[in-house]
Amino acid sequence: MTSSQNGSNGQGKTGTWTLKTGLAQMLKGGVIMDVVTAEHAKIAEDAGAVAVMALERVPADIRATGGVARMSDPEKILEIMEAVTIPVMAKCRIGHFVEARVLEALGVDYIDESEVLTPADEQFHVGKHDFKVPFVCGARDLGEALRRINEGAAMIRSKGEAGTGNVVEAVRHLRAITSQIKALVDLDESGLAEKAREYRVPLELIKRVAKDQRLPVVLFCAGGIATPADAALMMQLGAEGNFVGSGIFKSGDPARRAKAIVEATTHYTDAKLIAEVSRGLGEPMRGISLETIPAAERLAVRGW
């Protein structure tokens, strides 16, 4: 896992595991915002976002529109890359390694192999070690997180249920990951070997997580954050930063809400400050109760 290197340039080795995981370390304590236009991207950067996710439609609109959701038009992504100086991420479909190569060729800084888009392969995720660009992937539990890391994901996020403005699934996924990491402490050698089989990952990876009591990569929260208090909640539950999708640009006052979510993510234990930044923010996105979403329309179950 630590040996991957993808070429070199005039200065030195490129595409190493340290460089891939390192960029995610630089994003910690920050908010990554979904944007669909260069104008959105500037609002996000100005609000203090650490990175933006360039999309054609935010998840709430993908959910509303239906049909097959694919990688964004490269033209859109390039416009956003030109508009801001912070890192730009973009999504490819699960298993669609050609979309991933296209995004790498465009020069995006991180690829999200995302369940929000329609999966392209029902058997394989992208083999991410072979890329120079780093990948972030979603997970609902520790096994899923470790399978993605083993494939080369250099950053993990909870899946949550994107485009709902409802944090309940993100809370469930984050709690599952952190409690399953804690549970490894009590296991002996054979117990760890059993877990490695159950999670379908190498024993060394399990041992490392058991010893460090954390994932070997940065863990963010994603899926349903709509308010500053949501963002702080996820940080208190163990997220190292937040992805906010539809929650910002589907709200009444995106610029103010974006800034408030950034501040609540930094000062996540300071309830007084969170109260202050939450005052008079206007309408949050409306949101969807999970019980009303038919099983076939749930995004989190995509991937394995």
Place this chain on the structure above:
Amino acid sequence: MSKIIPSSSLGGKTTANARVGVLGLQGDFAEHLSTLRRIGADAIDVRRPEQLDDIDALIIPGGESTTIGKLAARYEIIPKLRERVREGMPVWGTCAGAIFLAKDVPGHPHPLAAVMDIAVERNAFGRQVDSFEADLDVKGMSGEPYHAVFIRAPKITKAAKDVETLATLDDGSVVAARQGKLLATSFHPELTRDDRFHRLFLSLGKR
């Protein structure tokens, strides 16, 4: 490795009891804190201006300089930091932290501390796919070359006369420099196990 740089002192204190702050607004501050603790410093996470009075030295970590600058301005950390720099407190910026310290950063959209007489170009080597690892010879650092990690790194393009260059890449790009008690590096010593740069920083306190 611990023998290469002599044990140091800060404001009359030894490394073992110096209190070193790491600006914890955003970025990889936890990595700096753990390196500092490993070499025996009393390291604290700093998020409020009044905490700057309780520390003997400060590190500005890697992260996004626009985010760090904005949050530092909003929580009134910048005026207090400038005051502490005038009083001679050592400050070290890594990557985004180096941008935060520089007086001249062309095109930077947000406020910065602007305390060090250097000009810094952001993302000077390109985007993430151009990030790289390289070995450096560092002035005053004996032993093997220093293995440095550059992530969407800046470089120092101009410097006042009293700024000392500590390391350059093969193409001549300046990637580490010191001005009095201010230290700037384009790369991330907090991401490797080599603690020589952290020891070098702690030694600035007694110069």
